[in-house]
Amino acid sequence: MHRPEAARLSPHELYNARLGLWLFIVSEAALFSAFIAARYLNLGTQRPAELNQPLGLAITAALLLSSLTAYRAETCIAHGDRAGFLRNTLWTLLLAVVFLVGVVAEWVEAFHLFPPGTRYGTSFFSLTGLHGLHVLSGAVLLLGVYLHGRRGRYGPEDYWPVEGVVKYWHFVDVAWVFIYPTLYLVG
Amino acid sequence: MVRALAPVLKGLAYGAVGYGVGGPLLAGLVRALGGSFPFDLELATGAVVGTLGWLAGVGVWDTWARGWFGLPLRPWPEDKSVVRYFRFTTDHKVIGIQYLVTFLGLFFLGGALAILMRWELMRPGMQLLTLNGYNQVMSLHGIVMIAVAVAIFLGGLGNYCVPLMIGAPDMAFPRVNALSYWLTPPVAVMLLASLLVGGWDSGWTAYPPLSAVNAPGQVLMIVAVVIFGVSSILGGINFLVTIARMRAPGMTWGRMPIFVWSVFAASLLSFIFTQYLAASLLMVLLDRVAGMSYFHFARGGTPVVYQQLFWFYSHPAVYIMILPAFGAALEVITHFARTPLYAYRWVVGGFLGIVGLSGIVWAHHNFTSGMPDWMHAPMLATTEAISVPTGLVFLSALGTLVRGRLWLRTPMLFALAWVWNFLIGGVTGIFNADVATDLHLHDTYFVVGHFHYTIMGGEIFALFAALYYWYPKITGRMYDERLGRVHFWWTFLAFNATFFPMFWAGLHGMNRRIADYPAALGAVNLWTSVAAFVLGAGFLVFLYNFVTSWVRGPAAGANPWHASTLEWQTSSPPPVENFPAPPAVVGGPYVYGIPRARHAALGAAGGRAG
Numbered sequence: 001m002h003r004p005e006a007a008r009l010s011p012h013e014l015y016n017a018r019l020g021l022w023l024f025i026v027s028e029a030a031l032f033s034a035f036i037a038a039r040y041l042n043l044g045t046q047r048p049a050e051l052n053q054p055l056g057l058a059i060t061a062a063l064l065l066s067s068l069t070a071y072r073a074e075t076c077i078a079h080g081d082r083a084g085f086l087r088n089t090l091w092t093l094l095l096a097v098v099f100l101v102g103v104v105a106e107w108v109e110a111f112h113l114f115p116p117g118t119r120y121g122t123s124f125f126s127l128t129g130l131h132g133l134h135v136l137s138g139a140v141l142l143l144g145v146y147l148h149g150r151r152g153r154y155g156p157e158d159y160w161p162v163e164g165v166v167k168y169w170h171f172v173d174v175a176w177v178f179i180y181p182t183l184y185l186v187g
Numbered sequence: 188m189v190r191a192l193a194p195v196l197k198g199l200a201y202g203a204v205g206y207g208v209g210g211p212l213l214a215g216l217v218r219a220l221g222g223s224f225p226f227d228l229e230l231a232t233g234a235v236v237g238t239l240g241w242l243a244g245v246g247v248w249d250t251w252a253r254g255w256f257g258l259p260l261r262p263w264p265e266d267k268s269v270v271r272y273f274r275f276t277t278d279h280k281v282i283g284i285q286y287l288v289t290f291l292g293l294f295f296l297g298g299a300l301a302i303l304m305r306w307e308l309m310r311p312g313m314q315l316l317t318l319n320g321y322n323q324v325m326s327l328h329g330i331v332m333i334a335v336a337v338a339i340f341l342g343g344l345g346n347y348c349v350p351l352m353i354g355a356p357d358m359a360f361p362r363v364n365a366l367s368y369w370l371t372p373p374v375a376v377m378l379l380a381s382l383l384v385g386g387w388d389s390g391w392t393a394y395p396p397l398s399a400v401n402a403p404g405q406v407l408m409i410v411a412v413v414i415f416g417v418s419s420i421l422g423g424i425n426f427l428v429t430i431a432r433m434r435a436p437g438m439t440w441g442r443m444p445i446f447v448w449s450v451f452a453a454s455l456l457s458f459i460f461t462q463y464l465a466a467s468l469l470m471v472l473l474d475r476v477a478g479m480s481y482f483h484f485a486r487g488g489t490p491v492v493y494q495q496l497f498w499f500y501s502h503p504a505v506y507i508m509i510l511p512a513f514g515a516a517l518e519v520i521t522h523f524a525r526t527p528l529y530a531y532r533w534v535v536g537g538f539l540g541i542v543g544l545s546g547i548v549w550a551h552h553n554f555t556s557g558m559p560d561w562m563h564a565p566m567l568a569t570t571e572a573i574s575v576p577t578g579l580v581f582l583s584a585l586g587t588l589v590r591g592r593l594w595l596r597t598p599m600l601f602a603l604a605w606v607w608n609f610l611i612g613g614v615t616g617i618f619n620a621d622v623a624t625d626l627h628l629h630d631t632y633f634v635v636g637h638f639h640y641t642i643m644g645g646e647i648f649a650l651f652a653a654l655y656y657w658y659p660k661i662t663g664r665m666y667d668e669r670l671g672r673v674h675f676w677w678t679f680l681a682f683n684a685t686f687f688p689m690f691w692a693g694l695h696g697m698n699r700r701i702a703d704y705p706a707a708l709g710a711v712n713l714w715t716s717v718a719a720f721v722l723g724a725g726f727l728v729f730l731y732n733f734v735t736s737w738v739r740g741p742a743a744g745a746n747p748w749h750a751s752t753l754e755w756q757t758s759s760p761p762p763v764e765n766f767p768a769p770p771a772v773v774g775g776p777y778v779y780g781i782p783r784a785r786h787a788a789l790g791a792a793g794g795r796a797g
């Protein structure tokens with residue numbers, strides 16, 4: 001039961017870890033749902049005309065693409081292809097950075113157009129901020145997995161950290177799929 | 188002494204440094220560079236970084252996080268003495284005791300605050316507190332007791348008993364379990380420290396617009412409750428995975444002791460709904476530190492939305508409190524009636540029905556808040572519908588009592604009192620749930636009476652039933668039965684004497700959360716105060732009994748109650764990893780009076796997966 005830390009997970013423990021992560025994701029989804037609900041409860045579907053739609057679309061595309069590369073990274077390591085795993089993880093990280101830079105650019109504009117004190121600004125900044133923090137934490141985890149991976153830490157039999165981080169990454173992506181229309185499209 | 192406390196001292200030091208760096212230093216830096224950094228924000232960032240520092244110092248870094256960076260871990264030397272209770276230890280039994288002791292301490296702190304309030308309320312006019320001081324004491328009492336009610340059953344007895352009762356060596360994620368516990372001391376520190384920065388006066392519910400503009404103490408309260416929420420969520424996930432995956436061979440879902448089911452149901456609620464509490468408080472925080480306009484009136488916010496989100500958690504929260512109490516009370520009743528639990532399957536269905544319904548009743552707290560009219564009738568109906576699954580639990584208790592032969596030891600006395608108290612709590616809830624009556628009862632002492640009958644009379648009485656019941660298992664020693672009975676009768680009578688008159692006071696216009704009242708209500712308040720002092724004093728009997736028995740009580744043996752469930756089939760206290768070999772479960776949990784029925788075969792090497 002209390003095995004040494006470096007040893008890989010037994011199949012039983014792996015199953016537990018997966019289940020735990022899924023439950024964590026469900027719980028996180030509830031957090032996002034509260035902030036999304038507050039947007040509709042506070043101001044219905046109102047939306048300012050000045051939103052930067054091309055930028056919103058661009059960062060959405062970058063994030064969706066990053067889920068694909070993350071998926072490929074996981075598949076590669078599952079098949080023992082270390083180089084492919086590292087390459088795809090790097091791509092994912094790069095797209096994450098693109099997304100975050102895009103959000104910062106959005107914020108710079110939004111500070112003038114609809115600052116946090118306005119009703120739309122309140123939901124805009126808190127939803128993009130909350131989600132941005134999740135992207136940032138996911139990116140840090142991806143970086144960790146990448147660095148460990150470079151030192152040959154994972155193999156086809158033993159890649160739970162990769163799988164876990166990638167699942168989390170997909171979740172962050174799916175959360176954006178709900179946030180993007182909530183902020184940019186409805187109304 | 189220093190050796191024993193080394194990790195805690197290190198945690199405190201790191202925590203203080205974390206606060207300094209994340210709070211004043213960061214704020215000073217930003218201000219020096221010409222930026223603005225409100226004091227509220229300084230408190231919040233300081234408290235968060237301080238908590239991380241505390242965790243790192245107390246053992247997360249040495250025994251866990253170093254591994255993430257590929258560094259070798261530095262575990263503390265193994266220790267079997269009392270020292271291990273001051274460590275980041277993964278044994279679920281140690282963690283259970285850590286929770287129990289911490290939260291009993293907080294329970295007594297909250298009790299002392301209640302005594303202060305009752306002193307103030309003893310006579311009309313002001314006695315010893317200021318108006319604002321009263322509000323702070325009332326708010327602190329409320330949040331401390333809510334935290335106790337949420338954590339003491341799940342964190343304390345859930346942790347200690349669930350792995351034992353399902354025949355597991357530990358929880359599914361032992362280190363996450365330790366993390367859940369070690370997140371709670373900073374919560375207590377922050378709640379108390381809030382008094383140094385003006386306290387807060389908005390009650391445990393922290394309603395805006397007041398909470399968006401009051402003293403900075405509110406910020407510490409918010410951060411504390413959010414961190415407490417993280418701890419509950421991690422704990423809930425841990426219980427769910429443990430119960431789903433760590434059961435001994437043959438321990439099917441239908442053979443689980445009812446307490447395990449109740450922990451499962453409560454965990455289902457806590458791991459989802461706690462996020463709504465976090466969200467609603469974070470929104471208040473954003474209003475305060477980032478100038479947002481969720482609820483801030485002057486900026487066009489809508490405070491009613493807070494009430495919706497807050498109660499979307501906080502109603503389920505009352506079931507997070509009461510479900511494990513249901514489970515424990517039924518557990519005690521069935522063992523001490525020496526008969527199988529009546530209608531076991533219906534109770535399980537009742538638990539799950541409560542879980543399902545509790546997400547759709549929240550707005551019965553908002554009948555007077557100015558929410559849309561169309562929400563009134565549905566919320567009335569769903570709330571009263573909860574009586575059905577709750578009634579199943581009740582009928583099971585009654586059925587078991589009728590069919591059994593009662594063994595009236597202290598745990599059973601407390602469990603029987605639970606039936607009585609909770610009946611009153613539940614029945615008065617119906618008057619709160621009816622819109623027509625609630626319009627008059629809301630924010631009066633009637634509601635105070637209702638929730639003290641449910642939480643103190645229901646949950647805390649069940650807690651004492653469970654504490655006396657599992658005391659010999661946890662300590663290996665027997666408590667003093669005579670003192671146990673004294674404690675029981677004292678508490679039971681004083682409790683009812685304290686809280687029953689509150690219904691009357693509420694009906695006669697005594698508002699809740701006030702420091703002063705019309706002279707006509709003097710007599711009932713004097714009575715209530717005196718009864719409350721008597722009630723408070725009764726806990727000294729409990730303390731004396733538990734402390735002295737732990738030191739020199741008679742050895743209890745493995746199974747002093749001749750109970751059938753697994754936790755009694757191993758030594759008292761159980762060894763590390765609980766059972767010499769995984770037990771093989773062959774039948775239902777309560778095999779009383781059934782010829783040749785057995786719950787488990789011990790010592791059989793059952794070969795657990797993994």
Ligand code: HEM
Pocket residue numbers: 392505506508509551552570571573574577612613614616617618619620621625628629630634637638641642645646
């Ligand atoms: C059995 C059925 C129950 C019903 C029908 C019920 C109904 C209600 C209603 C309608 C209110 C709002 C009253 C008002 O503010 O005007 C209320 C308040 C409350 N109930 Fe219950 N309740 C029940 C059980 C419980 C249980 C089991 C608990 C806790 C273990 C509980 C704890 C509370 C608390 C803490 C409040 C007050 C919250 C506050 O405003 O500070 N109730 N109840």
Ligand SMILES: [Cu+2]
Pocket residue numbers: 501502505548549551552
């Ligand atoms: Cu409620």
